[in-house]
Amino acid sequence: AWVSGTCARLFKSEVQFGHAGAKSGGELESAQAKNEALREAGAVVPTSYEALEGAIKETFQKLVEEGRIAPVSEVKPPQIPEDLNIAIKSGKVRAPTHIISTISDGR
Numbered sequence: 391a392w393v394s395g396t397c398a399r400l401f402k403s404e405v406q407f408g409h410a411g412a413k414s415g416g417e418l419e420s421a422q423a424k425n426e427a428l429r430e431a432g433a434v435v436p437t438s439y440e441a442l443e444g445a446i447k448e449t450f451q452k453l454v455e456e457g458r459i460a461p462v463s464e465v466k467p468p469q470i471p472e473d474l475n476i477a478i479k480s481g482k483v484r485a486p487t488h489i490i491s492t493i494s495d496g497r
Contacts (some may be wrong), residue, residue: 426495
């Protein structure tokens with residue numbers, strides 16, 4: 391778990407974080423205090439935002455070792471279609487016909 395906004399203490403005035411306009415009004419409402427409360431309640435809380443990835447990885451590996459979860463195979467994402475104009479220029483596809491005529495010369 392991680393409560394964002396730990397950098398708020400670096401600013402001289404109160405700073406708004408998040409889309410909801412959350413502000414910390416005091417020390418008990420600070421991101422540091424909330425992270426510490428989560429840690430004391432038993433949540434895995436990294437020492438910094440930069441350490442979040444490692445905490446997630448360690449927690450996942452621990453849960454796998456305990457048999458509480460099973461890893462799944464990575465799914466190969468579908469190929470993103472190429473831009474039509476680029477594909478036309480490279481000769482991979484032809485531009486669609488915009489006019490169809492059934493008039494013919496039967497000589």
